[in-house]
Amino acid sequence: MKTLVSIFLFLAGFLHLTAQDGAWQYYFPGEEATAIAASGNTILVGTNNGLSWFDTLGNKEHVLPFNSDIPSMDIRQVAIDESGNWWIHYGTGFARFNGTDWQTWSNAEAGASNTVRFLRAAPDGAIYAGVTAAGAVVFQNGAWTALNMANSGLPSNDVRDITFGQDGKTYFATGAGLAILDGANWTIYNAANTGLSNFNNVKSVAVTAAGVIWVTEGSTRFAKFEAGAWTEYAAADIGLTGVGFSGRVLVDASDRLWLSFTKSISVLSNGVWTHQLEAAIGCTLLPTSVQLAVDGAGSLWTSWCSLTRFDGQSWTQPSTGNSLLPAVYVITQDTEGNMWFGGAGDKSIAKKDSNDNWESFDPFELGASSDFNDVWSAHGDASGNVWFAMLNGEILRFDGAEWTLLDTLATTFSIGDTWFADSGPDGSVWFSFVKEPFSALLARYQNGEWTTFSAPEDIPMPAGFALTSIAFIGNTTWFYGAGILVKFDGTNWENVAIPVNSGSAFSSIRKIGGAPDGGLWLSTEFGLFRYDGANWTNLSTSNSDIPTDDVYSVVFDQAGGMYIGYIPDPAGANCAVGRNGEWMELVPPGFESVFNKEPWHTFVDQDNRFWFTGAHPASGGAPGVLVYDPMIVGTEENELPATDLMIFPNPTNGRVTLNLAGNQQEATQLRVTNLQGQTVYAASIPATESSAIDLDISHLPAGVYSVTMVQGDVVQVGKVVKG
Numbered sequence: 001m002k003t004l005v006s007i008f009l010f011l012a013g014f015l016h017l018t019a020q021d022g023a024w025q026y027y028f029p030g031e032e033a034t035a036i037a038a039s040g041n042t043i044l045v046g047t048n049n050g051l052s053w054f055d056t057l058g059n060k061e062h063v064l065p066f067n068s069d070i071p072s073m074d075i076r077q078v079a080i081d082e083s084g085n086w087w088i089h090y091g092t093g094f095a096r097f098n099g100t101d102w103q104t105w106s107n108a109e110a111g112a113s114n115t116v117r118f119l120r121a122a123p124d125g126a127i128y129a130g131v132t133a134a135g136a137v138v139f140q141n142g143a144w145t146a147l148n149m150a151n152s153g154l155p156s157n158d159v160r161d162i163t164f165g166q167d168g169k170t171y172f173a174t175g176a177g178l179a180i181l182d183g184a185n186w187t188i189y190n191a192a193n194t195g196l197s198n199f200n201n202v203k204s205v206a207v208t209a210a211g212v213i214w215v216t217e218g219s220t221r222f223a224k225f226e227a228g229a230w231t232e233y234a235a236a237d238i239g240l241t242g243v244g245f246s247g248r249v250l251v252d253a254s255d256r257l258w259l260s261f262t263k264s265i266s267v268l269s270n271g272v273w274t275h276q277l278e279a280a281i282g283c284t285l286l287p288t289s290v291q292l293a294v295d296g297a298g299s300l301w302t303s304w305c306s307l308t309r310f311d312g313q314s315w316t317q318p319s320t321g322n323s324l325l326p327a328v329y330v331i332t333q334d335t336e337g338n339m340w341f342g343g344a345g346d347k348s349i350a351k352k353d354s355n356d357n358w359e360s361f362d363p364f365e366l367g368a369s370s371d372f373n374d375v376w377s378a379h380g381d382a383s384g385n386v387w388f389a390m391l392n393g394e395i396l397r398f399d400g401a402e403w404t405l406l407d408t409l410a411t412t413f414s415i416g417d418t419w420f421a422d423s424g425p426d427g428s429v430w431f432s433f434v435k436e437p438f439s440a441l442l443a444r445y446q447n448g449e450w451t452t453f454s455a456p457e458d459i460p461m462p463a464g465f466a467l468t469s470i471a472f473i474g475n476t477t478w479f480y481g482a483g484i485l486v487k488f489d490g491t492n493w494e495n496v497a498i499p500v501n502s503g504s505a506f507s508s509i510r511k512i513g514g515a516p517d518g519g520l521w522l523s524t525e526f527g528l529f530r531y532d533g534a535n536w537t538n539l540s541t542s543n544s545d546i547p548t549d550d551v552y553s554v555v556f557d558q559a560g561g562m563y564i565g566y567i568p569d570p571a572g573a574n575c576a577v578g579r580n581g582e583w584m585e586l587v588p589p590g591f592e593s594v595f596n597k598e599p600w601h602t603f604v605d606q607d608n609r610f611w612f613t614g615a616h617p618a619s620g621g622a623p624g625v626l627v628y629d630p631m632i633v634g635t636e637e638n639e640l641p642a643t644d645l646m647i648f649p650n651p652t653n654g655r656v657t658l659n660l661a662g663n664q665q666e667a668t669q670l671r672v673t674n675l676q677g678q679t680v681y682a683a684s685i686p687a688t689e690s691s692a693i694d695l696d697i698s699h700l701p702a703g704v705y706s707v708t709m710v711q712g713d714v715v716q717v718g719k720v721v722k723g
Contacts, residue, residue: 022631024066024588027352028614028624029326030319033303037119038293039080043301045320046075046088049623052320056297062322065590069102071095073590079119079127087127089116094129094139110144111137120162122170130159136172153186154179161248165207173205178215194230196223206249206257214257216246222259238273240264252294260290265302265310281308281315321624324350324360328625331603331611334380335704336400339605341625342375342388349375349388349396367405368394379421381429382674382703389418389431408450409433409443417466419481424472425680427701432467432479439463442479453493460486460495471514474679478520480512485522499536500526511553515562516679523551523564545583547576552598557608558673561630565599565612574598575612577630586610586628594622645709645718653723654698660691660711668693669710674703697722 031047038044043054050064050073063070072090079087086097093106107113115132122128126140128147135148135157148157158175165171172179177190177199191199198218206214213225223232235243244262251257257268263285266275278285283305291303300310309316325343332340339352347360363373368390377389388396393415395406409415409431417434424430428446435441440455440463455461459479467481477488485496513521520531527540527549540549546564553565562578563586573585574595587595599612609629614622646659660668670693672681680700685693697705702722709716 022586023629025627025629026064026066026588026622026624027323027627028062028321028622029323030306030321033291033307033320034076035078035119036291036293036301036303036307037078037080037121038295038301039084039121040296042080042084043293043295044078044080044086045301045307046078047320048074049321051075051078051086051088054318056295056299060318062320066588067590070097071102071104073594077116077119077129079121081121081127082123082125087119087121089119089129105139105144110139111146117159118161120164122164128162130162133157135159136162153181153188155188155190160202161204163205163207163251165211166209167207167211169207171205171207171213173202173215175202176200178202178205178213189225189230194223196221196230196232198232199223199230203246204248204250206251208251208257209255214249214251214259216249216259219245222246222249235261235264238266238275240266240275243277247290248292250292250294252298253296254298256294258292258294258300260292260302262286265292265300267300276310276315281305281310282317283308322356322358323352323624324358327623328601328613329374329376330378330601331613331625332378332380332386333603333605334386334400335382335384337606339611340378340380340386342378344374346371348373349378361403363388363390363394363396366396366403368396369407369410370394377418377421377431379423379429381423381427381701382705383427383701384703385429387421387429387431389421389433391416391418393418393433395421395431406445409441409452412452413441415441419466419468420470422470422472424477425674425700426475430470430477432470432481434466437463438466440465440467440481442467453488458493460493468509469511471512471520473514473518473520478512478514480510480522485512496531498522498524499529499538500524509552511555513554513556515556516558516560518679521554521562523554525550527551528554528564544578544581546578547573547583547585553602555602555604555610557604557610557630559608559630561604561608561610563602563604563610565602567598568595571596574615575602575610575628577610577628579630588626588628591622591626645707645716647707647718647720651721651723652697655694655696656720658693658695658707658709658718660693660709660714660716666712670695671708672697672700673706673708674700680705 028049031049033045033047035046041055045052050062053061065073074091075088077089088095093104094110095102095104112129112131114134117130117132120128126138129137131137135154136159138145138147156174156176159172161173163171170181177188180187191197198221201218203216216222221232221234223230243264247260249259259266264275264277266273285304293301302308305317307318307320309318325341325345327344328341330342337354341350347362349361351359364371370392373390375388380386384400386398393410393413397404414436415433416436419432421431428444431443433441440459442453444451453459455463461484465482467479469480471478479486483501485498487494487496510523515521522529527538528551530537539546548566551564551566555563560579565575568574571593573587575586576583577586595615597615601613603611609627611625611627614624614626648657666687668685670683670685671679673679700722705720707718707720
């Protein structure tokens, strides 16, 4: 232990790295469409997690507060006006995007005192917003005006839909019939003058180029006005059966009429009806108000099935997000640099490569015995394997080419939960489970063999607790959970007293971390505590600039950074990084008021990027995964530059020769680390006249390793592949 510490302190002098302003990325699941608008090549989809932009060529972008000036993530309504400006309504106001800037108006400024139920763009450039029980508000010539029963001929303030005819008239679907505005004149159609009993409940309206008016009215009916007369239809009249409630009508640029029911969408083109039922659409359609829009290529976009597109031949469900899991519980990385995620959903495993290509996997299809397989534990080891532990004790392993199911633990024990998977410098892979009756179970997989350790039989801790965190320091493996810290040296177990007793209700999920200098760090509600093998020292708000004492997790990067996760108070940052004695809270721009819980999982990848889940799974906050790149670009000019280290043979099965930059006239400091940043070998080599050093790594598992040599004022760094 002392040798490892002294080597790190020596290396710290030349590993001091500079950082530019950090960069953020956000990977989030597709959200259900709350609103859809289309005009020509542009399709806008509003969600509760930002605005998605599509085009007819299949391109997609995501507009969020942290990558734009859009005023909100919660987009309720959308429209595209005649000039191509984007319009949105969010919880507290309206906004317009002209391609460069966002301009906003509060609900009060617009006169929208109640819920806004739609936005519609008029041919003259005006924007109409239907306001529940208050008519509509109209933006025209730079000003907002109200349109309601008190100042117009509207028969009701319950305006459900608006459309605009090529005849210059404006058509209002209301709770008291259909209202048509022609200049200053109003015409009203209702149950009394149409003879249709459903006509006091008009839900949607559309007008063809020839002036034929179509409405949906009542619960299951629709009607048309042609040649001065109204004709009412039921679904069966056009060949539909069992399709539920009528929804919206829409006339597109090709003069086709689209009609939605709760179980179907139909189109009338050149006098012929074509019906698309939910079996063809590919999902179960719920009895909700569906959004419809048709783009310039003639494709229909709907808010059914989250988001669905019909190109005239087939139905697809484009995702409004840029990741595949509805919730992420664990993050890891393989030796090729691919990011892996475990979470919720039928396909609860996802992989993202360096080009942001995503692939998802269903554990049941890979051999797991249950079709309910949320993944809470995953780990990429130094040998290129990625491990995923299921809640029932089954384990899936991906070796880069094939999947293998390991079910020894599941068939041996009654397992009800899993907490972590991780691997040590010796290549062993550890798993933490909870077995029934409730007690901790640790499982180690090494050289194809399983070894299990139970509490209290093997592990010095009482039953009724779980071990929730693991750290490796030298040849010692540390475990922590529920205020209990134990260590294992490969043979013996020891319970180690911690300096505080946590009274937190969530103390069981606090974490430990092994630092590059060999210290063990414990996150507590009284700050961080470091253990050097003999003594504890405290890092808290009383002796540092750390932003909180209530710390839930701690992880380290390879450039001296310490990342912590915590509950924000008040809402804001739930992560921070400490580097060179200075602390910085981490909040993606636009997320300042989003987080209200600690991140469930934190992870540092091979490029020193910090990944964390947006929030504890049981809480609100931002779903998905956020990535902070500290933009560490290199060593400072006054620090020692690193040169390439020649290593031969490479790859190797065991022994290699390290060619030094000059004769070894000074003592040489040697360190070997795996791709997880763990030090797997370290030594101080006395001065000799030789220009080469023989290194034996035959005891290490197959994988890629970084070798650092420091000799006087010369630093050499190289990589070696162990077969």
